[in-house]
Amino acid sequence: MIKLEKVTKVFAQGQNEVVALKDISLHVRGGEFVVLKGASGSGKSTILSLIAGLSKPTCGEILVDGKSISKLFDNFSAMFRRENIGFIFQKYNLIPTLSVKENIIVPLIPSNPDPKEIQIRACEVMEKFSIASKADMLVKNLSGGEQQRVAIARALINNPRIIIADEPTANLDSKLSLELIEILKKLKAENRTILVATHDPLFFELDCVDCVIEVKNGEILK
Amino acid sequence: MKSKINIFLMEYAINSLLRRGGKNIFILLIFTLLVFLLSSALFISESIKLELNSVVKQLPQITLQRFQAGRQVDVPTSRVDKLILIEGIQSVVPRVWGYYYFKVAGVNFSVVGVDAFEEQYTKQLQDIIDKTDISVFKQDNSMLVGSGVRRVLDENYYKDFFNFVTHDGKWKRLNIAGVFNSDVSLEANDMILISKKSAYEIFGMDKTMATDIVVKVSNPTEIPMIVSKINELYPDMRTITQDDIRVSYQNIFDYKSGFFLALFVVCAFTFFIIIYDKASGLSSEEKKEIGILKAVGWRMDDIIKEKFYESFILSFCAFLLGLVLALFFVYGLQAPLLRDVFIGYSQLKPPFNLPFNVDFAHMILLFLLSVPVYIASTIIPSWKASTLDADEVMR
Amino acid sequence: MTLTPEIIALLMLDALFLFFSFIAFVISVRIYLKWDSSSFSPLQYGLEKQSYLVGVVIKYIFFLKLPLFLFYVYTCDKLSNIITGAMCASGVVNSVDFGLYLMVFKILNLYLFGFWLLLHQVDLKDEKQSFTKLKFLLFAIFFIFLLSEIILEVSFFASLNISKIVSCCGTLFSATSSSYISLLFKIDSAVLVGLFYGCFVLMVVAYFLKNSPIFIVSNGLFLFFSIASLIIFFSTYVYELPTHNCPFCLLQKEYYGVGYVMYISLFMGTFYGFCGGVLQRVSQIVMPHYALISIVSNTFYVAIVSLYPIVYRLHNGVWL
Ligand SMILES: Nc1ncnc2c1ncn2[C@@H]1O[C@H](COP(=O)(O)OP(=O)(O)OP(=O)(O)O)[C@@H](O)[C@H]1O
Ligand SMILES: [Mg+2]
Numbered sequence: 001m002i003k004l005e006k007v008t009k010v011f012a013q014g015q016n017e018v019v020a021l022k023d024i025s026l027h028v029r030g031g032e033f034v035v036l037k038g039a040s041g042s043g044k045s046t047i048l049s050l051i052a053g054l055s056k057p058t059c060g061e062i063l064v065d066g067k068s069i070s071k072l073f074d075n076f077s078a079m080f081r082r083e084n085i086g087f088i089f090q091k092y093n094l095i096p097t098l099s100v101k102e103n104i105i106v107p108l109i110p111s112n113p114d115p116k117e118i119q120i121r122a123c124e125v126m127e128k129f130s131i132a133s134k135a136d137m138l139v140k141n142l143s144g145g146e147q148q149r150v151a152i153a154r155a156l157i158n159n160p161r162i163i164i165a166d167e168p169t170a171n172l173d174s175k176l177s178l179e180l181i182e183i184l185k186k187l188k189a190e191n192r193t194i195l196v197a198t199h200d201p202l203f204f205e206l207d208c209v210d211c212v213i214e215v216k217n218g219e220i221l222k
Numbered sequence: 223m224k225s226k227i228n229i230f231l232m233e234y235a236i237n238s239l240l241r242r243g244g245k246n247i248f249i250l251l252i253f254t255l256l257v258f259l260l261s262s263a264l265f266i267s268e269s270i271k272l273e274l275n276s277v278v279k280q281l282p283q284i285t286l287q288r289f290q291a292g293r294q295v296d297v298p299t300s301r302v303d304k305l306i307l308i309e310g311i312q313s314v315v316p317r318v319w320g321y322y323y324f325k326v327a328g329v330n331f332s333v334v335g336v337d338a339f340e341e342q343y344t345k346q347l348q349d350i351i352d353k354t355d356i357s358v359f360k361q362d363n364s365m366l367v368g369s370g371v372r373r374v375l376d377e378n379y380y381k382d383f384f385n386f387v388t389h390d391g392k393w394k395r396l397n398i399a400g401v402f403n404s405d406v407s408l409e410a411n412d413m414i415l416i417s418k419k420s421a422y423e424i425f426g427m428d429k430t431m432a433t434d435i436v437v438k439v440s441n442p443t444e445i446p447m448i449v450s451k452i453n454e455l456y457p458d459m460r461t462i463t464q465d466d467i468r469v470s471y472q473n474i475f476d477y478k479s480g481f482f483l484a485l486f487v488v489c490a491f492t493f494f495i496i497i498y499d500k501a502s503g504l505s506s507e508e509k510k511e512i513g514i515l516k517a518v519g520w521r522m523d524d525i526i527k528e529k530f531y532e533s534f535i536l537s538f539c540a541f542l543l544g545l546v547l548a549l550f551f552v553y554g555l556q557a558p559l560l561r562d563v564f565i566g567y568s569q570l571k572p573p574f575n576l577p578f579n580v581d582f583a584h585m586i587l588l589f590l591l592s593v594p595v596y597i598a599s600t601i602i603p604s605w606k607a608s609t610l611d612a613d614e615v616m617r
Numbered sequence: 618m619t620l621t622p623e624i625i626a627l628l629m630l631d632a633l634f635l636f637f638s639f640i641a642f643v644i645s646v647r648i649y650l651k652w653d654s655s656s657f658s659p660l661q662y663g664l665e666k667q668s669y670l671v672g673v674v675i676k677y678i679f680f681l682k683l684p685l686f687l688f689y690v691y692t693c694d695k696l697s698n699i700i701t702g703a704m705c706a707s708g709v710v711n712s713v714d715f716g717l718y719l720m721v722f723k724i725l726n727l728y729l730f731g732f733w734l735l736l737h738q739v740d741l742k743d744e745k746q747s748f749t750k751l752k753f754l755l756f757a758i759f760f761i762f763l764l765s766e767i768i769l770e771v772s773f774f775a776s777l778n779i780s781k782i783v784s785c786c787g788t789l790f791s792a793t794s795s796s797y798i799s800l801l802f803k804i805d806s807a808v809l810v811g812l813f814y815g816c817f818v819l820m821v822v823a824y825f826l827k828n829s830p831i832f833i834v835s836n837g838l839f840l841f842f843s844i845a846s847l848i849i850f851f852s853t854y855v856y857e858l859p860t861h862n863c864p865f866c867l868l869q870k871e872y873y874g875v876g877y878v879m880y881i882s883l884f885m886g887t888f889y890g891f892c893g894g895v896l897q898r899v900s901q902i903v904m905p906h907y908a909l910i911s912i913v914s915n916t917f918y919v920a921i922v923s924l925y926p927i928v929y930r931l932h933n934g935v936w937l
Contacts, residue, residue, distance in 0.1 A: 012659060045613065054517060054612040059657055071655070073665065074522050075741050082519025093514045097241045105230065107518035112228040154518065264622055472699055480620035487629050522669050523741075583691060590688060591626045594681055598633050605673055609666040 001030035001193060002051060002162070007060030007070075009046055009218075020046045022218045023060070028195065030161075033188050033208055036197040038215035044197035047215070048164050051195065052085050053077035064162075082107060086155030088165035092147045094154075096140040100131055103139055104154045125153040129183070145176045152183060163187055165196045169203075177202055184208075231524075235531035249497065250540050256489055257544025257592050258551070263482040264584060265552040266561055269576040271472065278468045280344045282315075282436035283445060285462045286452065296431035301456065305437065308455070310448050312440045315343045316432030318421045322386065322414070327374050333414045335421025343436040350402045350415065362419050364399035370411030372401045389426025396420065486591070494599040509610055516612035529604030530597070537596035541589060553578055621699075623692040624774050630685060631767045634678050641674045642760040645753040652750050668749065671756065672737055678763075679730040686723055687877065690868060696777070704785040706865040712783040713776050715769055722766040727884070729759045732892040735907075739900050748900065786863035790848055798848070806850045813839075813846040817919050820890070824912050829894050832908065836890030839915065843883055847922065854925035859937045879921055886914030 009021040020043045028034050036044045049055045050062055053069045054077075062070040069080055094103050104122050126132040129149040134142065139150055148168075155163065165184070169177040177200065185208050188194055196203060204212055214221040239246050286305075288297040297316065305314045318335035334347075338360075342348040354366060365384070367375070375384055375398070386394040396416060422429055439448055449461045504512075515525060551557055556576055644667045653661055693706035700709055710716040733755060740748040792802035801809075816839040823831035848864050855872055856863075867876025893907025930936060 049613045052517065056657065056662065071657075072744070073741075073746055074669070076744055078516070078519050078521040078524075081517065085519075087517045089514075089517075093510065095241075095511060095514070098237060102233075102237070106234070106515070107520075109228065109230045109234060110520050110524040112230070115229070118230070158519070469699065480622070480625060483622055483625045484620070487625065490629075522666075523672075526669070526673055583695075586684075586688060587623060587626055590630065590685070591622075594630060594633065598637065598677065601637065601673060601677060602670070605670045608669070 001032075001065060002026070002028040002195075003061075003063040004047070004050070005061045005063070007050065007057045007062060009043075009050065009055070010058045020218050021050075021057075024218070024220050026213070026220065028193060028211075030193055031188070031191045032210045033184070033194045033206075034196070035203045035209050035212045036195065036215055037199065037204065037212060040199075042215045043218040044215050045166055046218075048166055048195060048197055051162075052087065052164055053080055078110075082111070082158055084160050084162055086158070086160035086163045088152055088155050088163065088168045090167040090170045092151040092171075094139045094147055094150055097138065099136050099138055100142070100150050101126070101135045103150055104157055106154060107158050121157055125157050128156075129153045144172065145179060148172065148176060148180060149183075152180075156187075161192055163192055163194045165194070165198075167198050167200075168196065169198065169200045174202075181206065228527075231528055232531055232535075235528050235535060238528070239532055239536060245500065246536060249500075250536060250543075252493060253537060253540035253592070253596060254544045254547070256486065256493065257541050257588065258547045260483070260486050260591060261545050261548035261588050262552050262557060262560055263486075264588065265548060265580060266557050266576065267482075268579045268584065269552070272577055272579040274471045275468065278464060278471060280346045281464050281467060282343045283439055283442065283464050284437040284449065284452075286435040286437060286456075286459045287462070288434075288456075288459050290458065294434075296427060296433060297435055297459070299430055299432050302432075302435065304455065305435070305452065308448060308451050310439050310441065310444045311437055313341060313343075313438045315340060315436050315438075317343070317434050317436060318418050318425070318427065319433050320421075320425050322424070324374070326378055329374055329412070331371055331412050331414050333416060333421060333424065335418035336415050337418050343438065347415075353402070354400050360417075362417055363396055364416075365396045365420070366400045366402055366415040367398055368411045368413040369401055369403050371414055372398070386424050388424050394420065394424055483591075490592070490595045494595060497596065497599040498603060504607055504610070508607070512607055512610050513612045516610075522608040525608035526604050529600060529607065533597050533600040533604075534593070537593045540596075541592050544592075545585070545588065549580070552576060621692075621696070623688070623695060627685070627689060627692065628771065628774065630681065631770060634681075634763065635767055637674045638678060638760055638763050641671045642757060644668070644671050645756040645760070648753040649750055649757060652753070654746060654749070668753070671753070672741075675730060675733055675737070675756065679727075679734055682727060682730065686727060689723065690865070694865070694868060700777070700783055704787075704866075705863060705869060707786040707789055707863050708783045709777070710865070711789050712778075713773055716773060719766065719769040719773050722762065722769060724884070726759070726762055726766055728888055728892060729762060731888055732896065733759060735892060735896050736899070739896065739902060743900075751899075786866060787861065790862040790864070791860070801845055801849055804849070806846075809842065809846045810850050813842040814919075816842050817915065820915065821912065824908055829897055829908075833891055833894035833898075836887050836894065836911065836915075840883070840887040840891070843887075843918065843922075847879070851922040851925060853937050854929050857929065857937070875921070879918060882914045882918040882921070886911050886916075886918055890915065 004024060004026040006023050006025055007021055008019070008023050011018040011020055024047070026047070036047060038044055046055075050057055050070075051064070053072060057070050060070065061068055064080070064084065069077060072080060095106070098106075101122050104125060105118050108118055108121070122135075123132065126135055129152060131146060131149050131153065134146065139147055142150065163184070168180055172180065181202065184194055184196070188208055203209060286297065287294050289295070299316045302314045302316055305311060320333055321330045322333045323330050336342065336347065336351065338351055342351055350366065375381075380398075383395055383397045386396060388394050402415075416424075421427075427433075437448070437452075439445055445463055445465075449463065452459065452461055512525060520528075551560075553576065561576070644664075648664050648668055648671075651660060652664060690706055693709040696709045697705050700712060710720055733752070736748060736752055736755070740746055740752055790798060792799050816835050820832060820835040820839055823829075823835055844864065848862050852862055852864060852867060853859050855867060855875065865876075866872070867879065868874060869876075888911075889907045890911030893904060893911060897904055897907070926936070
């Protein structure tokens with residue numbers, strides 16, 4: 001389903017170049033739960049952003065469902081993300097002055113769908129993550145766990161097949177981390193592909209995780 | 223911008239404006255102020271133009287002044303009989319008029335000598351004369367005054383008469399026989415109508431002379447031809463046509479409002495640069511927000527569109543606000559301070575009301591002068607924001 | 618030079634257009650020379666990003682130019698109050714030798730920029746962006762047109778002279794005029810009107826046969842004969858005066874601004890017919906709604922202009 005073939009990513013920083021990824025290849029099958037681990041600066045986030053089409057590889061090919069996304073123009077890579085990828089970030093990354101519902105529908109705005117449809121979809125995901133009762137509250141007034149659930153609801157409103165989470169537990173206490181893992185399990189049960197980049201050892205021994213990949217200095221250790 | 227308006231995007235844009243309230247209110251205020259100044263200037267000058275145009279319409283078609291050694295001098299009334307013989311001229315009227323300086327109040331009145339049995343050279347004068355009892359001018363001791371004059375005299379305790387000081391220092395007492403109000407306030411306000419005889423007396427003019435001569439023609443298209451004939455007959459006379467005056471008025475005010483506008487354009491561009499500067503330095507929070515939007519599938523176009531909505535809403539609100547304020551300022555408050563810039567500080571003209579003269583085209587003009595400039599200043603910053611690398615959000 | 622507020626507004630916006638279109642021009646040339654959609658180089662990424670800027674700039678210019686065109690005509694109309702001899706915009710437009718060229722450039726540029734935006738839309742919908750190079754080459758060329766327009770406009774306003782006496786539309790749009798407009802008056806008006814309706818019929822037939830080359834050509838001809846027949850024939854019925862042939866007076870309040878409706882429908886119809894048609898041939902994508910918009914607007918135009926003589930005839934029982 002997701003295939004990275006000989007991908008290299010170099011960041012040019014003024015004069016010197018930072019090689020973030022060196023010629024890596026990776027294969028993730030549909031419905032798999034994959035954990036990327038590794039020290040800080042090893043290149044985990046870079047891999048995730050390449051898969052999401054947020055940045056482009058310096059060379060190599062990234063295929064999702066057999067389609068190359070490494071050379072998509074902005075229009076199409078955004079469209080691809082909108083339809084296929086749900087993002088869960090480290091710090092929730094919600095927009096603090098918007099209400100729960102407004103935050104959740106942000107991914108739907110550009111396609112200008114009809115208000116009824118937005119309503120239906122928003123209600124659906126809010127029910128699913130039991131935040132429907134808080135729909136009109138500002139997110140900055142919510143507790144950490146609730147904010148996390150709003151962020152996940154936002155990631156799922158487009159019903160994506162691939163969930164990408166970058167250090168999702170970095171800001172959570174152990175209880176909330178466990179809650180998150182429960183949600184991820186549920187998502188895996190719905191046959192979604194899940195990619196998590198983390199240092200958190202909590203993920204390494206889970207039985208729902210199909211594969212733990214270690215990244216070091218931009219390379220994948222087998 | 224093309225397809226149907228995206229209400230949710232609009233909502234998002236408004237929210238985004240409110241989120242950065244402080245900065246945006248600052249921009250809103252400055253921009254409102256600019257629009258306000260600009261609109262006020264335009265409204266005032268359009269009003270005055272309208273006022274002057276209606277004055278010009280009342281003016282004689284051709285005015286003849288005599289010049290000697292480069293200075294205006296009185297015209298012998300004998301010339302009237304020769305002028306009337308020119309083909310196309312309907313009537314020729316010698317005028318006796320001048321300014322009278324009223325020292326106590328420090329103002330100038332225009333004193334006009336009229337002969338009630340003559341045809342008056344403007345419709346306005348004719349109206350005033352028609353409305354009053356002709357006998358006023360038969361007795362040589364009466365006068366009609368404009369409402370502005372009436373006020374000044376009142377303030378100086380001249381309730382029903384006024385003592386003119388004639389050229390040789392004698393007093394000439396005239397009773398106020400009536401007051402006229404004119405719709406064309408700019409001209410009529412400071413006018414005093416007296417009989418020709420009194421006028422000669424006050425100004426100390428020779429009875430065979432007139433201040434100038436006005437000419438009425440039957441067909442306005444023949445004016446240039448008649449003018450050239452007059453010039454041939456009396457080379458020492460200068461001809462001023464209605465059109466000359468209209469164009470010169472128009473020029474003065476176009477010049478004045480043009481000057482004001484040029485000033486505005488400079489301000490607007492300074493503003494443009496400030497906005498550009500402000501908008502291109504994105505805070506890390508804004509960068510993060512754009513990263514989030516991109517990560518959840520917004521295209522660059524969507525981000526630019528959102529920014530466009532933002533700047534349009536902001537500038538349009540400021541535009542409306544500035545416009546309403548200016549309408550109130552100019553027509554409600556009669557534009558204190560600012561109108562002096564346009565009318566001049568002259569004490570010659572007592573106050574008059576600015577007539578309402580605003581149409582849809584003026585709104586469009588003001589819109590085009592303001593909103594596109596603001597939007598232009600945000601084009602490059604919004605594009606820059608939309609090209610930000612989205613992986614900012616991952617850190 | 619007279620600086621009325623309207624002229625200042627137009628000049629100021631011209632300055633903005635010049636600034637932005639120049640940036641867009643530089644980017645366009647770079648993209649045309651260096652674009653390589655298979656490359657992964659930072660240069661290519663940079664160009665991709667810049668290409669969006671050009672899109673935004675052109676959208677900005679185009680969507681302002683649409684109302685500005687009307688505003689320009691309005692300004693000329695207003696200036697005719699100041700300038701001796703001019704009764705409507707045409708006197709002002711023709712008060713300098715190149716006034717008419719400026720007008721033609723203005724209309725032409727609207728078509729060109731509109732076409733560019735249509736092409737841009739198609740290009741963005743194409744996963745390979747195969748028209749990018751063409752698009753930017755075209756813009757680099759259109760920039761020259763825009764530049765000429767701006768230069769003409771600035772020198773137009775600079776050489777406007779209030780005290781100079783100009784001719785009114787009565788002499789400009791007549792057989793005695795010295796310009797090439799008088800050539801039109803040598804043609805029999807029946808022939809022109811015939812050609813006008815002929816083009817329209819041809820266009821309708823091409824529409825139903827879905828023959829796009831004929832549709833394009835007939836739209837082009839239709840535009841030309843529409844304006845010619847409007848001057849020679851139809852305008853006289855609007856004014857109800859056999860000698861009044863002005864295409865500008867139509868815009869005045871006395872005629873309820875019917876000119877604005879006429880010109881908007883004509884320009885919109887021929888724009889979608891001509892530019893939409895060319896775009897279809899270039900991109901090989903069928904876009905039936907363009908042809909539909911075109912045929913509807915053009916029919917609307919034909920209906921309005923035809924109504925005037927017909928109503929006149931019914932009312933007065935004679936032709937002018
Ligand atoms: N935009 C950028 N510009 C320059 N260098 C970058 C950029 N993004 C990442 N890098 C570099 O690439 C390398 C990999 O970064 P990446 O963010 O993928 O690490 P990570 O494994 O996610 O680390 P962490 O666990 O701290 O999040 C780092 O050395 C980093 O400095
Ligand atoms: Mg990271």
